[in-house]
Amino acid sequence: MVAIRSMGLGFESIVGRLDSNGNACCIVSESLLRTLVETANERFKDNERRRGRFWNDLVEELRVRSSGTVKGKEKRAEDGGEWEDKDVRRERLRREGLERGKEKKTSENDDKEIVGR
Numbered sequence: 460m461v462a463i464r465s466m467g468l469g470f471e472s473i474v475g476r477l478d479s480n481g482n483a484c485c486i487v488s489e490s491l492l493r494t495l496v497e498t499a500n501e502r503f504k505d506n507e508r509r510r511g512r513f514w515n516d517l518v519e520e521l522r523v524r525s526s527g528t529v530k531g532k533e534k535r536a537e538d539g540g541e542w543e544d545k546d547v548r549r550e551r552l553r554r555e556g557l558e559r560g561k562e563k564k565t566s567e568n569d570d571k572e573i574v575g576r
Contacts, residue, residue, distance in 0.1 A: 467509065468502040 472495050475485045485492070543551065 463513075465509070468505050470499050470502045 472487075474487050474492060474495065475483050478484050487495070
């Protein structure tokens with residue numbers, strides 16, 4: 460489950476109140492009420508476009524993550540290199556770490572030989 464909050468194009472306006480008898484009374488003119496309705500409808504359209512754009516971007520990102528490609532291009536790592544999935548990357552890093560460990564031991568042994576002479 461995902462919750463997404465946005466500073467969407469909200470709109471609020473007081474257009475009426477309850478009188479002392481509990482009856483609803485309009486406190487704005489009919490022309491102002493028309494203007495408010497037009498503005499609200501524009502906001503609904505804008506928010507619908509924004510939701511549609513968000514949905515399309517979300518679907519595209521999910522497609523990219525599942526396929527490893529970006530709009531027909533091979534997905535790249537942050538450094539521009541080939542993209543690796545997490546298992547391949549984990550194995551590569553493990554292998555590189557083992558190699559560095561071997562190199563370090565070799566250089567330590569070389570240093571001991573130099574000191575021992």
